[in-house]
Amino acid sequence: MDLKELYRDVILDHNRHPRNFGRIEDADGRAEGYNPLCGDQLTLTVRLDGERIEDIRFEGKGCAISTASASLMTEAVKGRDRAAVRELFGKVHTLLTRHDAAPDGALGKLAALAGVREFPVRVKCASLCWHTLNAALGEHQPATVSTE
Amino acid sequence: MAAEAQLSFSAPQPGTEAARLDAEAVRRDFPILASSVNGQPLVYLDSAASAQRPLAVLRAVDAYETHSHANVHRGVHALSQAATAAFEGARERVRRFVNARSTREIIFVRGTTEAINLVAQAYARPRFGPGDEILITALEHHANIVPWQMVCEQTGCTLKVAPINRRGELELEEFLRLLSPRTRLVAVAHVSNALGTVLPLARLVEAAHAHGAVVLVDGAQAVPHSRVDVRALGADFYCFSGHKLYGPTGIGVLYGREELLTAMPPWQGGGDMILTVSFDKTTYNDLPWKFEAGTPNISGAVGLAAAMDYVESLGIERIAAHEQRLLALTSAELARLPDIELVGTAAHKAAVVSFVMKGVHAHDLGTILDANGVAIRTGHHCAMPVMTFFGVPATARASFGCYNTEGDVGVLVSALERARQVFR
Numbered sequence: 032m033d034l035k036e037l038y039r040d041v042i043l044d045h046n047r048h049p050r051n052f053g054r055i056e057d058a059d060g061r062a063e064g065y066n067p068l069c070g071d072q073l074t075l076t077v078r079l080d081g082e083r084i085e086d087i088r089f090e091g092k093g094c095a096i097s098t099a100s101a102s103l104m105t106e107a108v109k110g111r112d113r114a115a116v117r118e119l120f121g122k123v124h125t126l127l128t129r130h131d132a133a134p135d136g137a138l139g140k141l142a143a144l145a146g147v148r149e150f151p152v153r154v155k156c157a158s159l160c161w162h163t164l165n166a167a168l169g170e171h172q173p174a175t176v177s178t179e
Numbered sequence: 180m181a182a183e184a185q186l187s188f189s190a191p192q193p194g195t196e197a198a199r200l201d202a203e204a205v206r207r208d209f210p211i212l213a214s215s216v217n218g219q220p221l222v223y224l225d226s227a228a229s230a231q232r233p234l235a236v237l238r239a240v241d242a243y244e245t246h247s248h249a250n251v252h253r254g255v256h257a258l259s260q261a262a263t264a265a266f267e268g269a270r271e272r273v274r275r276f277v278n279a280r281s282t283r284e285i286i287f288v289r290g291t292t293e294a295i296n297l298v299a300q301a302y303a304r305p306r307f308g309p310g311d312e313i314l315i316t317a318l319e320h321h322a323n324i325v326p327w328q329m330v331c332e333q334t335g336c337t338l339k340v341a342p343i344n345r346r347g348e349l350e351l352e353e354f355l356r357l358l359s360p361r362t363r364l365v366a367v368a369h370v371s372n373a374l375g376t377v378l379p380l381a382r383l384v385e386a387a388h389a390h391g392a393v394v395l396v397d398g399a400q401a402v403p404h405s406r407v408d409v410r411a412l413g414a415d416f417y418c419f420s421g422h423k424l425y426g427p428t429g430i431g432v433l434y435g436r437e438e439l440l441t442a443m444p445p446w447q448g449g450g451d452m453i454l455t456v457s458f459d460k461t462t463y464n465d466l467p468w469k470f471e472a473g474t475p476n477i478s479g480a481v482g483l484a485a486a487m488d489y490v491e492s493l494g495i496e497r498i499a500a501h502e503q504r505l506l507a508l509t510s511a512e513l514a515r516l517p518d519i520e521l522v523g524t525a526a527h528k529a530a531v532v533s534f535v536m537k538g539v540h541a542h543d544l545g546t547i548l549d550a551n552g553v554a555i556r557t558g559h560h561c562a563m564p565v566m567t568f569f570g571v572p573a574t575a576r577a578s579f580g581c582y583n584t585e586g587d588v589g590v591l592v593s594a595l596e597r598a599r600q601v602f603r
Contacts, residue, residue, distance in 0.1 A: 034550050038543075038601050069542035070559050070572035092572045094540035095602070150546060 036146030037153070038095065041103075046095035051105035053088045064091075064163030064176045066155055071097040073160060075167045082112040084168075089160065096144075096153050101160035103141050113168060120161050127154050200493060200501040202584045208233040208489075209582050219552025222590045227372055227400060227531050227578030228556050230425045232486070239485035240427060240478050250474055252451060266477045269484035270467070273432055276487045277417065278408040283437050283466035287475050290431035291399040292322040294418035295366070297433055297470060298395055299326035301446040302416075303364055309335035312361045314392070316354065316378070317343045317568060318371040321561040323397045327366060336363070343568065347374040347523035355386055362392040369401035373562040373576070374523025375506075375531030377401075384413045393439065399423055403580065404502060404529045406495050409434050421479060425580070426486030430479030433470070440466050447472040490581075498581045502530035505579045505588060512592050518599065522574050530579035533560075536595065539602045541573040547601055548575075551594035 058076035065072050073091030077084055087109055089101045104123075108116050119141075125132045127147050134142065147157045162176045206212050209231045214221045223231060243265055249258035251266045270282045279285055288294045303313065313327045317340055331338050339362075341354035358365075365387040370377050380396065387394045395416040398407060402419040409417045416439070421430040435443075445452050445463055449472035454462045463469050490498065509532050513519045518537040536544055545557035556576045559566045566572060577591055 034547060034601060037546065043602065068558060069540075070566070071542070072572065092540075094542035096543070153542075153546060156542065 033146070033149070037150055039143045039146060041140055041143035042095060042099040042146075045099035045102040049089075049098055049102040051088050051102065051109070052090055054090055055086055055088050060167040060169060062163045062166035062176060064159045064166075066093075066097070066159050068152075069094060069156065071156060071159055073097065073101055073163060075101075075160065075163045077164075077167050082114070084108050084111055084113075084116065087164075093159075094153075094156055096147060096156040097159055100144060100157040103143070104160050104164065107139060107141055108164065113170075116164070116168070117170070120165070123161060124158065127157055198494070198497055200497040200581060202501060202582060205493065206582045206584070208235065210234060210237075212582055216552045216554070217550050219550075222551075222553045222587045224577040224579065224583065224587060224591060225554045225556050226403070226580035226583075227423070227576065229422045229428065230403060230580050231582065232425055232427070232482070233489050235489045236426055236482045236485045240482040243478050243481040248477070251477055252468070262477055265481050266475065269480035272484035272487055276407075276491075277402075277432075277434055278410055279434050280410065281437060284434055284440065286433040286435065286440070286467045286470045287480055288418075288431045288433050288470075289429055289476070290420040290422070291397055291418045292326075292431075294416075294431055294433035295322055295395065295397065296326045297446045298416050298418075298435070299330045301443045301470070302393075302439065303327070303330045303336075304333055305444060307334045307336040307363055310361060311336040311363045312339050312359070313337070314339045314341060314354070314357055314362050314365045314387075316341045316349050316367050317564055318347070318349065318374065318376060318378070319366070319368055319562070319564075320372050320397060320399070321563070323366050323368060323395075324564070340564075343376075343565075346525050347371065347376045347565075347569075348525045348527075349376070349378055349383075351379065351382065354383065358386055358390045358392065360390060362387070362390050364395065365392050366395040367397065369396050369398045369407070370404065370529045370531075371523070371562075371565070372400045372531070373560040373565045373574070374525065374533050375400075375528040375578075376523060376525040377527040377529055379527075380412055380414070388413065400529060400531070403490075404495075404499050415439055421483040421486065424483070424486050425489060427476075427479045427482040430476045430483050432483075437466065440470070443470075445469050445472070449473045451475070493581055501581065502579050502583075505583055505585065506530040506532065508585060509577060509579075509588050509591070512588060513595075516592065516595060516599075519595065522569050522571065531576060532578070533574040533576045535571055535574050536598065539598060541571075541575045543602070544575045544595070544598050547598040548591070548594045551590070551597060553591055553594045555591075 055076040059079040060077040071093035073089050075089050078086040087105045166176050211231050247261040249262045251263045270285050273285050274282045339357050342350045384394050393415040396414040398417050398419040403424045415436050417434040422428040452464050452472040522533040541557040558573045
């Protein structure tokens with residue numbers, strides 16, 4: 032069990048300085064995510080241009096993994112369309128849960144989350160923002176997501 | 180106050196040093212403590228969530244399952260008699276442990292949560308209505324909040340909450356002010372699970388009784404750390420769980436004054452809680468079985484009795500004194516660390532230390548400590564209102580039992596220093 036694998040520099044940096052932190056006032060989509068196990072809580076707001084995510088912000092309180100994951104996610108999905116986001120979520124899910132997952136260049140900086148899979152109780156911390164994004168995009172109901 | 184003298188949360192008296200608990204010897208009674216976690220020796224600091232079991236408990240449960248198991252109160256055959264004797268013997272053991280008048284006052288339940296729900300549904304629900312009030316404190320575990328909220332929804336009565344101060348102590352004056360003739364029931368923790376605060380029970384019970392309210396005490400966190408004498412305390416209901424007292428999970432105790440239990444209707448219906456059943460009329464069993472529908476957790480009761488034997492063989496006062504030394508040491512060591520803030524600094528505490536590290540979420544601390552072999556609880560501790568009061572989403576909580584040592588405190592402190600480095 033290697034803590035350095037979990038808390039890579041990219042994760043620590045995004046935890047300390049989260050990107051796209053805040054809220055979009057005239058948002059087209061909004062959802063709350065909550066992880067009752069550790070109290071992680073985040074609110075996502077998105078502005079859409081047709082199928083494309085024009086802007087995305089998040090705010091809330093959470094552990095380093097959930098904060099960094101949300102921050103990395105907002106960077107990764109901004110400017111992408113729904114189909115591309117769905118595909119990316121699939122890749123992130125594989126990254127977080129499959130020990131035999133091959134490196135996937137399409138993940139970019141999100142690959143820094145690979146260490147999470149060695150810490151099964153922390154997977155939900157990393158995936159909370161993605162489930163919340165799905166809710167904000169209306170991909171599934173309800174608008175409040177709980178990982179428990 | 181006589182009842183306060185029954186509680187032993189205070190520092191050891193001079194002259195008792197010769198009787199110090201030998202924690203290193205105690206550790207050998209707990210096989211699990213020899214485990215390694217993530218390649219490091221286990222340092223178990225989560226006894227407030229669930230304590231580990233000594234060999235004496237494991238062996239008692241094993242011996243019962245191996246040699247004595249059958250259903251209780253049902254058969255004339257030898258094994259059923261043996262099982263009944265073991266189960267009812269455990270009840271007598273519990274009676275002595277808490278000094279109840281009679282085994283009719285000792286109801287076996289799954290745990291503290293079930294005990295509180297039993298009282299909520301069988302005592303409060305049939306009696307309370309609009310205008311009646313239930314008074315709790317801001318320190319309570321969810322198990323001593325939600326069952327009362329359910330009763331309020333069911334009956335129209337009102338829940339009142341006595342506040343705490345920044346040290347995590349009950350605001351006694353506010354508590355007394357909230358008591359009135361409308362107060363039908365006071366439900367309070369003996370010891371806060373999230374902060375370790377010991378409540379001034381004797382004073383609360385006296386004041387509640389003066390207003391004609393009955394008192395339920397959530398003793399889950401008190402029983403492992405102090406001698407509890409339900410008669411000296413004057414509590415009407417006292418609830419606790421076996422697994423926090425070095426016993427098995429799935430077994431707990433509701434103590435209730437016989438007069439109150441007698442007047443209460445059964446909670447659940449089924450086998451064992453009846454005398455006769457016909458389609459016209461069913462008559463209920465006597466106490467305590469009236470509240471024990473269905474086949475009970477027999478081996479759990481046997482294990483709990485063994486745990487009580489074990490605790491008394493060590494001496495609960497010696498355990499308490501030992502834990503108080505660890506509490507003082509941990510509080511001092513953590514206060515020395517930059518960026519650590521203690522949450523809950525009551526003058527009167529059990530061996531529970533809640534804290535946050537600036538810039539590091541409790542959940543990350545938990546993972547880093549785990550990588551160092553240290554098991555602590557992180558999260559809201561089933562006391563979300565307490566977290567809200569202190570303005571934190573979660574805390575880290577180290578809690579101590581009879582088997583913890585000063586060495587454990589040292590490992591905790593080094594692991595926290597390592598966490599600081601990861602997040603530097």
